Amino acid sequence: MKLKTHSGSKKRFRVLASGKVKRRKSNKGHLLTGKKRNRKRRLAKATYVHDAASRQIRQLMVF
Secondary structure, eight states: OOOOOOOOHHHHEEEEETTEEOOOOSSSSSSSSOOOOHHHHHHSOOEOOOHHHHHHHHHHHHO
């Protein structure tokens, strides 16, 4: 059986050369008028997945 990358995680995460998993922050999709400018600026920056969860995500990202 061929191994396939999980299509949902392929769209949401990037595995870096260092092995860390990069992700986008949540709460930046809609209803942005009620959120403060500083908060939206913080949410725009990407961050890394916590070490405990990155192992599971790397298993989903076979290729």
